Amino acid sequence: MNVLSLFDGISCGRVALERANINVIKYYASEIDKYAIQVSQNNYPDIIRLGDINNWENWDIDWSSIDLILAGSPCQGFSFAGKQLAFDDKRSALFFRFAEILSHVQSLNQNVKFLLENVRMKKEFEHVITSVVGVEPVLINSALVSAQNRKRLYWANWAFEQPEDKLILLKDIIDDTALTDKSRAIFQRPRGKNEGSILTEKSSSMTSRSWEHNNVICSAGWIKWWNENKEHQQQKKYSQLCNDEPKSITLTARQYASWNGNFYQIDDKTFRKLTPVECERLQTLPDNYTAGISNSQRYKCLGNGWTVDVIAHILRAINY
Structure with missing residues (x-):
């Protein structure tokens, strides 16, 4: 599987792919935080670095070969813990770079899978994202699989259930x-x-x-x-x-x-x-x-x- 990870951070997506026993042929990553990149590089030196998502149209990549797009676009503008500026916050507006890339890849590979993660937010903001990606989100609390309460929304173009509670405290x-x-x-x-x-x-x-x-x-x-x-x-x-x-x-x-x-x-x-x-x-x-x-x-x-x-x-x- 060829994977494109946007806002890759420390490559948690790559760890998850390994844990799910999914074979990765190429893993492309877009990230600009130098410390996150350092952590990612220390663990996965084979990752292909793409740089700033704002320059995506200049990336040297075979778009038609992408099988899976992972993205966790910056959430600060949506979060109830923040000012909820939503798409007026330049960080959360980066969601639209994801949307542009998704649309471009879908035009070349209609079978491409995608997974988008973000925080719980006002319904009006959630509906905008849903209307763009075309699928409804699923709310999952990380407390089911970890010792942390962390409620997040996940948009994906395949069906999945809630995880079983591992009873981790x-x-x-x-x-x-x-x-x-x-x-x-x-x-x-x-x-x-x-x-x-x-x-x-x-x-x-x-x-x-x-x-x-x-x-x-x-x-x-x-x-x-x-x-x-x-x-x-x-x-x-x-x-x-x-x-x-x-x-x-x-x-x-x-x-x-x-x-x-x-x-x-x-x-x-x-x-x-x-x-x-x-x-x-x-x-x-x-x-x-x-x-x-x-x-x-x-x-x-x-x-x-x-x-x-x-x-x-x-x-x-x-x-x-």
Whole structure:
């Protein structure tokens, strides 16, 4: 299979193809973030680099040979966590570059498959995307296959079902070498209309801009204090500790940009950030997949990435 990956990031799509046992002949990738490219290159030096998607008409590629197009166009303009500028946001407007490429390839190969991922958004924005690509999206929460709550929309021109729940919890991804007691939680600090919470089973969603809110690991003593004082602390910049919920919140690209994130508690007085390896596990990537760049860039790349096992599940349903 010849694959074209747009907004390729750290090549989570390539990992998913391997996991789905799909043979890749050529894998073309369009990405401009140098750190994401470095991670991708470290893992897959055979990837054919195409550069900026805005220059797609100049790419040297046999368009008719493309069997599958993967795309996760930038989501910041659509996200409920952002300003929801939608197509007025230049990042989200890149969706139309994907649409142009899809139309061009379809004119040469009507059997080409495509998979597009994006965040939950206002229905009016969702309907625009649906009208362009011609298929309805499926909403999948990564919590079914990982320890992270991460609800995303997936548009594909083949049918697929919801994945089975693997019953993976936060305690399953915590690194034994990072702390001795795994019965801890993530604290999600309050911000805006979010009152904050303690997550014990699932992390919240990783994104490229909210690491500072979502990944502080905390202890039972801290959790007790938070529950007793929560109403007085909701406007303060405390980091987020996880212990009331079984899943992590969504990873973001700014997870630890300031002292505001998801931290894991080691004892009654100590808590720490989730490690890059633990965040890789939240995205169902191999341990140390993003090694070789700074931790801050690892967090950002992971927040921008896909949950690999969700993508692999969808890809397994392809008939080709």
